[in-house]
Amino acid sequence: MDTINTFGEMDLYKVADRYVEEMLGKDNDTSKKSSIRVLLLDRHTSSIISLVSTQSDLLQKEVYLVDRLENSERDKLRNLECICFLKPDDVTITNLSQEIGNPKYSNYQIYFNNVASKSRLERLAESDDLEIVNKVVEVFQDYYVLNKSLFTITSIGSPYMINNTSLWDPNTLESSIEGLISLLLSLNMKPIIRYESNSRVASKLANAINYEITSGKDVIFNQLKSNKDVPPLLLILDRKNDPITPLLFPWTYQSMINEVMGINNVRNSVDLSHLSNISEELRTVLMNQTQDLFYEKTMFMNFGDLSSYLKQYVDEYKSKTKTNSNISSIKDMKYFLENYPEYKKMSLNLSKHMLISSEIDKQINDLRVWETSEFEQNLCSNSDTAHHDEDLKELETLLFDIGDGKNKKIINDEIKMKLLGLYALKYESFHANQTNTLLKRLNNIKFDNFVKAIIKYGGLKSRMKNSENNEGNVFNKIGSSNVNSGGAANHVVQLFNNFSGSSNEDANAYMQFEPRIKILLDKIKQGKLSDVNFPTIGENSNNPKNVVREVVVFMIGGVSYEETRIVNEFNSKNDGFRVVIGGTQTINSKQFMEEISEVCSGN
Amino acid sequence: MKPRILGKSKPVPDTPSPSVSTPSSTIPSPPPQSIQCPICNIPMSSLIKLNNHIDSQHLNQRQSIPRNHYIKSNKCHKCNNSSITNCCICGLTFCSNHINRGKVNSLLEFDKNGIWCDCCIDCINKLPNIISPINNLTDEFKELRNKRLINESLKNLLLDRRLDKVFNWMLNNVINEESFINFEKSLVNWNNQGNCQCCLNTFTWLNRRHHCRICGESVCGDLQKGCSMIVPLGMLFELLIVDKDISIQERDRIRNLLKKDKFGLRICKECKRRVLNKKVFLLDKQQFDDEMVKFFNIWKLISKKLESEDLSFIKDDLENKLYVNYFNKLDKLIKDIDLFINKGNCKNDEIRILTNLKNVIIKFIKINLPILRKSQNVKLEKERQKLQNIINDRPKLSKRELREKRDKLIVLNEQKFLVTEMYETFKKQRRFDDLKTLDINLEDIEKEINQLNLELGDETFTI
Incomplete structure (x- = not known):
């Protein structure tokens, strides 16, 4: 029996790795000569594969050409082997039948990423007059990791x-x-x-x-x-x-990246090209936790912990480069040059995260998220209606920009809409519900429509009834067991913890x-x-x-x-x-x- | 198997032996202190325990769980609370906080056909790794393909035969217009249908009827649709020799013959698909053994050799030279690839492949060359050290010894000179017997000179 703690994780990347290995791994039988290989994908599988492996992974596996099956401009290279990773839908089967009827490569190994029906298999077999398909296998990966x-x-x-x-x-x-x-x-x-x-x-x-x-x-x-x-x-x-849940502003790294900049599902990437002075390499950055160890470590950290960790990372980088910045001897120089690729990688990774987190920081301040988020959290972390008057008052302050509006930026409509929506959901059945009054005061058709829509979508009538078993409850406070450990001497960390204010729990005010x-x-x-x-x-x-x-x-x-x-x-x-x-x-x-x-x- | 509820049904409904199930009548009202299992008579502390006990031990007699690994203890293995429940997998005792339920078979493994047992959290945590399945459809596919190919093979065979006839005719006959036309008509009977057998268009005085020479069906000659085409005999010949064994002279002879004449056979789309496509494919495959593959093979060869070597340690100069040579070859390979790409007659995809290959090689060099450099330095350092040691280790000679030895060396050198001269004169006079003794003499002197040279080292000639 295995030793303790070897139980398997349910890691989707590992599943994907196994399938990539199955498709592209080198044959065990060594008698076969290795050769240049072509990988054909379709519009579905090309993103599936790019989410789980990189181009250099593929090159390592002797795939020197990756192309789309749909691309009719491909050259005939009938001395190369071809591996196909395709979704067995009608369009692709038609394309594939044409391809093997008039083959561009010497032989084909076909991997479908889902269950292929018998009739489709038959269609394929019918066009394989030349008997060049030597493998048909179903692997199962018709989803994005x-x-x-x-x-x-x-x-x-x-x-x-x-x-x-x-x-x-x-x-x-x-x-x-x-x-x-x-x-x-x-x-x-x-x-x-x-x-x-x-x-x-x-x-x-x-x-x-x-x-x-x-x-x-x-x-x-x-x-x-x-x-x-x-x-x-x-x-x-x-x-x-x-x-x-999706309406509240999240305070952990990955969620914040998605909230502020949006993580693209198809490529698992973030588009940074709108920021000024962006180098070519950082225009779109991948958010793959298996390829970015810093991200892997920080993706679930809250903003406070993140900034102190980032600071650590910068210091580490500085100390590493500092030892080499005074290159006095040839030996130092050699050492530096020999490790150059690593430094470049590290500095690129560092600037990526610096860029992202500073952009998040900027947005948070611009949009006054510190204030709105605290209100959101207080509003939504309990289901009792006792605090209605205070909540209403604060909401009014935010909605109508009451208070010292001289220095502060005005909260944008989108956030106001969100806040009002949250209020409408929370106090939907409360007798003194002021949603309509507020809407009248705002006098904006956009607000009317949104509130109507969200009540229709997720209001009491539509939601699961909240009975004793709590299964329908959406306004929850975090268990007291879940405590943020702060303590780093960082500005943001302090800010973060101080906001919990006089509440005696040491729970984070922004993650209640x-x-x-x-x-x-x-x-x-x-x-x-x-x-x-x-x-x-x-x-x-x-x-x-x-x-x-x-x-x-x-x-x-x-x-x-x-x-x-x-x-x-x-x-x-x-x-x-x-x-x-x-x-x-x-x-x-x-x-x-x-x-x-x-x-x-x-x- | 349904869970049994005590009191409502018989406690051991599935036990085959009726004699065992009879004591069940005592179960619903047992004295609280003395609950016993009706089957094995083990005392139980509560009805729930008994329920679990019967579930796990007696419901399925074929899969009894061995219990000889149970450890007797009244403390929980994890938290020292008092407990008497054994985990049926590891046998240790646990309290209710650390015990859960799982289905276990008689080999003490989790199994969906097993029976419910007490298992500790630790054992449950050892979930098996996920084995992602693959489903190999190759056999099914090949079966489908063969079914179809067998259906077609009879017709294909017939067509192949006719092509063979064409081929033999080309080999053995005088090729001229008359003989060709006669032969063409003798291949197959022509069918006169009213419309094209490929595109089904009716023939008119504009859309003329033609006949495929291989299958004899009526087809139109529309070049756009490609229902049929005239294939020049020269081209056909190249296709037909693909899978035939014919001497080069014979090939060239026929090629020359066919070059002069502009004959061609009309072949329809269907026949092309059935018999010619395969030959075209084979021909292409043979022609494509090109530069690109050569580059790749060289790269594979070198990288395999380099990967099998341990670059971080260099044994001797020979090895060093070998390694350096490999890297030089890689460097040359990159230059060759560049040259090949710049020649400009590559296909786009070829350029993409070669660029990728180049990048792989460059990356390989970038990673491995520093390792070699490092170990070269280590080796150099070692050699320097060794040399230093040799110099340091040589016993120092005193001035007098030095002088004596130098004198001796000079004397010996003179002797050597004399003996060599004598040797030459004896040789001229053909006194071979004396030569032998002189030989030995000379050898002795040389030995001594060498010895002295070694002892004196660098200081041989300095005064």
Whole structure:
């Protein structure tokens, strides 16, 4: 038996690595001569692969040419081997059939990233007159890997039909089914499925997934070899049951990057080209935790810890370069030159994070996030309505720019809209609700529409009822166990901790709120998720104890990076549990508000 | 298997032997202090414990969990609380905070077909690694492909035969217009259909009917649609010899013959797909053994050799020379690649591949050359040290000894000169017997001179 602590993580990058190795790894049989290889991708798989490996990885594996199958300009090079990594959809199968009917390369190894139906396989076989296809394999990766435990499906877009959040957009539904099926297969899972009973979209997806698993259409599900004693869980959630989390300003690094600049799902990158004086290499920067150790360490840190860590990193860099800055002897020079690539890499990485964090800092000050966020947190970290008057007063101050408005910048409409939306959600059923009065005073049609939309999307009528079991509660305060340890002598850190003010807890004032996902995960751990709110379909038998160890959470309507942080925290605190989270897309408050306004625009 | 609820159903519903299940009537109302398992008579502290015990031990007799590894203790292994529950995997005892439930089989592994047992948190934490499955469809694909190829193979065989006939005719006949036309018509009977068998257009006085010479079907000659085309015999010949074994002289003879005549065979799209495509593909493959592959192979060869060597240590000059040579070769390879690219007759994709290859080589050099440099320095340092040691280690000679030895050396050198002279004269006089003795003499003198030289070292001639 293995030694302790060798239990496996549920790391999506490792899954991806295994598949890349399977496709591009060198053949074990050494008798075969190695040769130059071509990798053909399609529009889906090219981003899937670029999210998990780099060009130099591919070169290392003797792939000297990467191209798209759709590209008809490719030259005929009939002495090269070709590896195809493709999504088995109709368009690609048609293209591939044409390709092998009139081959550009000497032979083909085809890897599909999802289940390929028999009829498509037949179509392919029909065009292979020259018998040049020598391998057809299904690997399962029809989803984007963004973090070790975060994925999204490949069609980025709103899951809802316009004007009706209880219906799926057909394209997104198909993509969600495909993505989830391939994810489950790649994690070797035949799960039980639970979904939120009040959401039609969740129920629809759950049933579709269940059908795929049990219909026997995908034979592979029955071939999964696993000796797990308890089946894993697929939990399908609807964003509408927690509209609060994506609206609040997050205070951890990765979430802040996404909130302020937006992390692109397709490339997992941030666009910095709008900043002034940006060198060519830093125009778009990748946010891949496996390639950037600094990021890996800091991505879940709060802003205070981040700045002190960044300072440390700068000092380290300085001390390293300083020892070499006084290059007096030839020996020093040689040493410096020999390590030059590393220095360059380090300095590039350093400037990347300096740029990002200073931009975040600038935005926070410009947008007066210090004030608005404190209000947001106070408003949303409890569900009692006793503080209504104070909340209202503060909201008015922020909305109408009351107070010493001389030096301060005016809060922009987007943030005001967000604050008003939060207020409207929190005090929706409160007798002295002032939302309409406030709207009248603002006299702005944009505000009217947004508040209407968010109430329609995630108001009391639409949300899960908050009963005793707390499963519908969206206004939560963080558990007292979760404490920020400050203590670094840094300006920002002090600011951060001081704001908790007179409140006797040492909890951070900006991180009082706890996303609903945390409550749900705790309930899953205890086996106490209610059957009424989260009904089960699929392989339900034989699990009377509700024991679960592996969970895939799928959020229809978009997952926020803050929820990813919660999942990561949960994984590291609970040995023996592994959770991955994903969604139809990732969202920040801006994207979320735009989406709601779009899908709930009608009456 | 359904969980059993005590009191409502019989406690051991699945036990096959009826004699065992009979004592069940005593279970619903046992005296609280003396609960016993009705099967194995072990005393239990509570009904819940008994319930769990029966679940885990007796519900499935075929998969009994061995218990001989249980450790007797009344302290929790983790927190010193009192406890009597054993983890059925590691056998240690734990309190209720550190115990959970899992399904375990008789080999003490987690198994979905196992039975519910008490397991400690630590054992549960050792979740297995995820093994991402792959599904190999190659066999299924090949089966599908073969099914189709077998269906087609009969027709293809027929067409192949006719092509062979064409080939033989080219080899063995005098090629002129008359013979060609006769031969062309003798290959296959022509079918006269009303429309083109490829594009199904009806023939008119504008859209003329033609016949494919290989299959005999009627086809149109529209070049845009490519339903049929006249393939020059010369081109056809090149395709046909791809998989045939013919001497070079014979090839050149036929090539010359075909060069003069401008004959061609009309071949339809379908026949091209069925029999010619394969030959075109083979021909292409043969022609493509080019520079690019050569560059790649050189690179592979050198990099493999360098990777198998340990660059951080250099044994001797020979090895050093070898390594330096490898790097020189790589350098030359890069220059060759550049030259090749700049020649300008590369395809775009070739340029991309070669640029990538070049970058890989440069990266390799950047990583490995400093290692070699370092070890070269180490080696140089070592040699210098050695030399220094040799110089330092030589016993110092006193001035007198020095003088004596120098004198001796001079005397010996003179002797040597004399003996050599004598040797020459004896040789001229052909006194070979004396030569032998002189030889020995000379050898002795030389030995002594060498010895003295060594002892004196650098100070041989300084006065």
